[in-house]
Amino acid sequence: MFGDFAKSGSLFQSFLSHENIGxxxxxxxxxxxxxxxxxxxxxxxxxxxxxxxxxxxxxxRVRIAGLTCEAAYTTIKKSRLSDEM
Structure with missing residues (x-):
């Protein structure tokens, strides 16, 4: 494949040696x-x-907790207003 170049003890041969492959x-x-x-x-x-x-x-999560708290407050406030009437 590489002709005479590969057969000679050239740099090409040392390049293909096991040491260089490693x-x-x-x-x-x-x-x-x-x-x-x-x-x-x-x-x-x-x-x-x-x-x-x-x-x-x-x-x-914080927004849901805040809306829950607001709904509870509103419910308590409405129940107190209806109790006073």
């Missing part, structure tokens, strides 16, 4: 700085979105 396996791909920044931004937005969901759920 070295290439040990090398890990590292993202470019722009990919790391976008990954950080995506994680930050994901955390912000999760936190916003938590706050919205807490707000909903």
């Amino acid at each position: 070295h290439r396996r040990r090398c890990k791909w590292r993202p470019t700085p722009s990919k790391r920044k976008s990954s950080r931004a995506a994680k930050l937005l994901q955390r912000a979105d999760k936190r916003a969901g938590e706050l919205a759920a807490a707000y909903d």
